[in-house]
Amino acid sequence: MSQVLSIQDLHVSFFTRKGEVKAVDGVTFHVDRGEVFGLAGESGCGKSTTAYAILRLIKPPGKIIGGRIVCDGIDVLNLKEEDLRAYRWKKVSMIFQNAMNCLNPVHRVSDQIAEAIMVHESVSKRDAISRAKQLLSLVGIDESRANDYPHQYSGGMRQRAIIAMALALNPVLLIADEPTTALDVVVARQVLEVLWDMKKRFGLSVLFITHDLSTLAEFSNRIAVMYSGMLVEMADTKSLLSNPLHPYTDGLVKSLMSLTRRGEKLWSIPGSPPDLAAEIKGCRFRPRCPIAMERCFSKKPEFIEVGQGHYVACHKVVS
Numbered sequence: 370m371s372q373v374l375s376i377q378d379l380h381v382s383f384f385t386r387k388g389e390v391k392a393v394d395g396v397t398f399h400v401d402r403g404e405v406f407g408l409a410g411e412s413g414c415g416k417s418t419t420a421y422a423i424l425r426l427i428k429p430p431g432k433i434i435g436g437r438i439v440c441d442g443i444d445v446l447n448l449k450e451e452d453l454r455a456y457r458w459k460k461v462s463m464i465f466q467n468a469m470n471c472l473n474p475v476h477r478v479s480d481q482i483a484e485a486i487m488v489h490e491s492v493s494k495r496d497a498i499s500r501a502k503q504l505l506s507l508v509g510i511d512e513s514r515a516n517d518y519p520h521q522y523s524g525g526m527r528q529r530a531i532i533a534m535a536l537a538l539n540p541v542l543l544i545a546d547e548p549t550t551a552l553d554v555v556v557a558r559q560v561l562e563v564l565w566d567m568k569k570r571f572g573l574s575v576l577f578i579t580h581d582l583s584t585l586a587e588f589s590n591r592i593a594v595m596y597s598g599m600l601v602e603m604a605d606t607k608s609l610l611s612n613p614l615h616p617y618t619d620g621l622v623k624s625l626m627s628l629t630r631r632g633e634k635l636w637s638i639p640g641s642p643p644d645l646a647a648e649i650k651g652c653r654f655r656p657r658c659p660i661a662m663e664r665c666f667s668k669k670p671e672f673i674e675v676g677q678g679h680y681v682a683c684h685k686v687v688s
């Protein structure tokens with residue numbers, strides 16, 4: 370199967386007053402054409418930074434320190450400034466975290482989508498509007514609502530409009546960064562189904578970012594779990610959920626399984642995520658790890674394939 374995105378040993382740091390914050394510290398994964406690849410992990414572990422790096426949107430004090438990103442044959446980190454705009458919309462498009470609050474309040478929704486099309490393609494306004502309306506209808510927004518202003522939409526409708534906009538230029542890869550986090554459970558579900566439908570219809574590949582593993586259980590082909598700027602585990606969804614090998618993944622899966630019907634969490638991973646600016650010797654998860662052993666204090670575990678396509682970075686597993 371061919372790869373639509375390949376990321377090798379990506380390093381992104383923020384240079385702050387506290388020192389170098391290694392937000393992405395040696396991340397390697399790929400997304401196959403046509404798959405939904407889930408990137409999961411607690412808030413602050415580097416998920417959005419990874420996505421921004423793929424789009425070359427890291428701004429100072431952040432910097433891409435090293436690594437290689439290839440998207441649909443394009444060597445992204447060596448792309449010229451003038452080629453970035455086309456790359457960003459036509460190859461990869463992104464639904465940003467909190468995007469639904471970023472629609473322009475003074476423009477009609479159909480106009481905003483049409484505008485995005487006209488900036489990148491030489492089409493008439495009329496054709497662009499008609500395409501915008503088609504896209505809105507695909508995501509379940511009736512033609513009669515296409516000319517509304519964003520504030521006339523519900524949260525779920527705004528997020529569906531954002532999906533329509535992200536698909537306007539037929540990208541090969543869609544990055545969706547916490548696309549349902551701001552929505553209540555029922556609406557989130559509807560938005561996920563729209564995304565799933567669009568994925569099938571357009572033959573999209575999706576990099577789906579979330580802090581909530583349960584969102585990925587149903588829709589993703591594979592999952593990578595990120596912790597403190599690194600990947601700790603990666604596998605096909607079924608293996609990851611039924612046989613989590615890393616103690617952090619194990620904790621995430623346990624807390625997922627212990628969700629009550631009312632949505633309360635009964636189990637959570639003790640401790641809090643590490644300060645990324647602090648140097649931790651050995652394994653970064655070690656301060657929270659229930660099964661840490663001596664080696665974990667001194668040696669950083671490598672990310673190793675332990676089963677077919679199942680990777681893990683843990684001394685306990687690979688010793």
Ligand SMILES: Nc1ncnc2c1ncn2[C@@H]1O[C@H](COP(=O)(O)OP(=O)(O)O)[C@@H](O)[C@H]1O
Nearest residue numbers: 383390392411412413414415416417418419645
């Ligand atoms: N603009 C910034 N300036 C300084 N540090 C930042 C900035 N953006 C992100 N970071 C650092 O990078 C880490 C990862 O952030 P982010 O990628 O947004 O995490 P996630 O999306 O997983 O919640 C944060 O914990 C923070 O320390």
Ligand SMILES: [Mg+2]
Nearest residue numbers: 416417418466
């Ligand atoms: Mg984020």
